Amino acid sequence: MPKAACAGFLHAHSEAWQSATVHPFLQQCQQGTLVPAQFNTWLVQDYLFVIEFTRFAGRLLAAAPVAHFDTLLGGLTVIKDELQWFESKAQERGLAMPAAMQPTCQAYCLFMQGLMRESYAVQAVAFWAIERAYNQGWQGHSPMPEPYTEFGDRWGNERFTDYVGVLEQQANSALALATDAELARAEKVVLEVARLEKDFWQMAFAAAD
Ligand code: HMH
DSSP, X not given: OOOXXXXXXXXXXXXXXXXXXXXXXHHHXXXXXXXXXXXHHHHHHHHHHHHHHHHHHHHHHHHSOGGGHHXXXXXXXXXXXXXXXXXXXXXXXXXXXXXXXXXXXXXXXXXXXXXXXXXXXXXXHHHHHHHHHHHHHHHTTOSOOTTSHHHXXXXXXXXXXXXXXXXXXXXXXXXXXXXXXXXXXXXXXXXXXXXXXXHHHHHHXXXXX
């Protein structure tokens, strides 16, 4: 049996996917050798990312078949808590938010905005790939030591893995009805997510002050 579409995209781009989910930022988080400026940069920029990701989730819901509502509404509920959680984590660290958006974060936000021109199937693949990258990245470097434990758990926990699995099934079912052109777009979008994820880690890792 051929691989389902989403798994096939990861298989076809396994090197790019590896770079998106294994990075010195995560490795040094796990080793406890990251300096606060690096983690804080990630935190304030990821908050800005999640704001834009929330808008993307809203557009995805608007395009989705009713059968996909439950999962996407559940996801939006988690995102609601996540935005508040980011705010409290920043406050604990004495960080002013919102911070100025760095070009790397902006590139990712522009990518998500551009997805509004794509079909539901392509958007569903992008949404899955973005969540899958964080699930795999944090889980693959867990358990994290304090003060990073709750960050590793947020995206590395088993329930989140299950959610990402349902997103994958939904994206696959949308792709089953897609044209060859949409399939090609979807594959390209996964590759773009991989590059944007790697760049995002690198942005935070390179922060020095
Ligand atoms: C950069 N990718 C990035 N940030 C996130 N919070 C996620 C994925 C998961 O939503």
